[in-house]
Amino acid sequence: MLGKLDWSAIPFDQPIPLIAGGIVLVAILGVLTWVVVKGHLPYLWSEWITSVDHKRIGVMYILLASVMLLRGGSDAIMMRIQQAVAYQSQGYLPPEHYNQIFSAHGTIMIFFVAMPFVIGLMNLIVPLQLGVRDVAFPTLNSVGFWLTATGALLVNLSLVVGEFARTGWLAFPPLSELSYSPGVGVDYYAWSLQISGVGTLVAGINLVTTVLKLRTKGMNYLRMPMFCWTTLASNLLIVAAFPILTATLAMLLLDRYLGFHFFTNEAGGNVMMFMNLIWAWGHPEVYILVLPAFGIFSEVVSTFSGKALFGYRSMVLATMAICVISFMVWLHHFFTMGAGPDVNAIFGIASMIIAVPTGVKIYNWLFTMYGGRIRFATPMLWAVGFMVTFIVGGLTGVLLAVPPADFMLHNSMFLVAHFHNVIIGGVLFGAFAGFEYWFPKAFGFRLDERWGKLAFWFTFLGFFITFVPLYIAGMLGMTRRMQHYDVAAWRPWMIVAAIGMAVLTIGVICQIVQIVVSIRNREALRDRTGDPWDGRSLEWATSSPPPVFNFAFSPDVRGEDAYWDMKARAQQQSLERDRPEYQDIEMPRNSPTGFVCAFFATIMGFALIWHIWWMVILGGLGAWATFVVFAWRDHDEYVIPAGEVAAIDRVNLEERRNLVSMAGAV
């Protein structure tokens, strides 16, 4: 009846996950009770859960990423403490628990922090920058988000019910095959990624179509803001690479569930094929994450330097070059597996070539700053911090791309330090820069600068104190994923790294305090202009937060830096618009499809993990029925009457006119 599920799935003998799970459960129940008692449920349901507004969905993505960042961060803290104390002793974590922690840490940080964070920012901002009302497929957008949330839920469920994979974040066979991992850990891993992967693919299709087909009038390709370009590149990679992940995980699951022989040791299975397939997805994945961050930095650097982006066209070219080359380097992840010197040389050179367009970008940002009027607001600090950090990560990456060096350094702490160097210094710094930069646009008030700067400095210093020791430990021969060790020379570095982790944690706390303080002072921090940073692209042309329809009139774009141009022109005309003719606007209706679909997907995923077949069928039928019901709807749009549009827009225009006249007076 319940498949493999029984009471032994609950780890009563392990206090850490049980207590953590208990606390989370109490917190969730507490929040739910508060929501219900206070009567916020109808608001949450109609304004957020069923919303198909790209801005709301973007915010929910970022919220999901932030919560999961805390979870993945807790795993990181546990690992650093373990390695600091586990010199000639077992440490405080049992081996199988430690193995689950490093697997969960990698999985969560990539799939449920970095991915939702960048997809959330793209969702929030790209339609605004393109000057359109929504993404191409609003309801599908909601489905994509909720499926990602399903994946995150399943991963967290594994904390208390059953176990998570002990295989590392990519579940390499034959370790992940049934004979070596008979538990449900790998199944949790594979199904949560399979479900959230569908969500990511949906988001990718949506954003590619949005950028290519929905741009406002006059927004030629070479007038798109840089962030739209990197979004396009990143989402092209998503639609090309995520199906590979889907296929690979499907093969692994077939091996595990039906005794197939794709990757087994016996009957002719081929383990190396898994490596090739997973990294053919995995390497582009790195660029899926970092390209949007590059776009954010381009926007931030140009805005806070008060200059147009230097070398816009070379930036576009570099972005698309990275997009293409990122597919040609996957083999550098297994130089040491005997592919031979010719293959290694080709992939080594291809890997180094990626540094060229990336270097172009770094120089463009530097030249954008050169001669500009630079303001070191928090987003700009993250951008400059990124340039310093990412160059170190890029250089160690080029080092690892040299096959002979890689023979010495692969699977060492040096490698661990390298990819944290680029992922934290690139993606996470970019996400934080974007978060600080676009927060006023999303919520209508700025974030507290003092706490923001503190958060930056603690994170920046904490990052180097944590990961420079790991580089050194790697040079000293320490391999990754060690539960305990006996080499005295590594010990001091592990202790320094643990101290660095503490500094990083202070950075995270500062960021939380920043949000709390800003919400308390929101009246003082209110952004009435819609343009708190003196921005250059169209998202700043509308109010903060934007009305549900984004723009009362579809903007007409005449050049790069669309809003900057408009401001220049408007200053001459002092925003005189002779009685604009407002028109009715059609917007997509809210729909619970995404939420209901994810509900059934959760049931189905859980049932598949535990082999509860009747429940699988139930979940599958439910998901299909949801779509039929959705397809059966008769009205998918509602009309905002011209009068309402006018009322909303006039307030916005009035604010701006006041500002212009004030600026004129000064």
Added chain:
Amino acid sequence: MAMTAAAGHAHADPHHIGVVIEHPGPASKRIVTAYGFWIFLLSDIVMFSCFFAAYAVLSGQTAGGPKGSEIFEQGNVAIETVCLLLSSFTCGMASIAADVRNRFWFYLGMTVTCVLGLIFLVIEFREFADLVARGYGPSRSAFLTAFFSLVGCHGLHVSAGVLWLLTMMAQVFAKGFRADVLRRMMCFALFWHALDIVWVGVFSVVYLLGSAA
């Protein structure tokens, strides 16, 4: 404060040399839908290509079990291929009928498409069942694993297509040829034709090459 924009950048695109074709604005819903669906199809084909690649890698790994030439029956495959190619034609007829809003030809075209798809599925299912009965199931060898997965994945898509086809017929029955229903019909037709293209790949790589080896 924020309005101290530097003038001088206001003139249109200094980089453009010659004629600039102005972007006219967002595309129509029909184009957006079709475009998005095309991108989905391309991503689906990427997924198929992984199974093709796996088949190419594993096709020699018979682990003492049968080779392709020992188990493939050309006759059945020929009938399957004819069914599928013909169904693409009838699906095209149904699409045209939908465009000119002719219910009779639409239902007829869709029904024939459905029947041809089902015949294809039945033949494939019997082939699979027969192989399993002879002890040549997918867990016999890596070659059979790859074979069952690639062909089965295509079969699964056809099954989903049949389900979608029936839903489309029901939609036209209940809603008529509304704009959104026509957009979905266009997507369904794209999907069905794409399955045909994938089948041509399966037919060539698995059955023709496999029988020759």
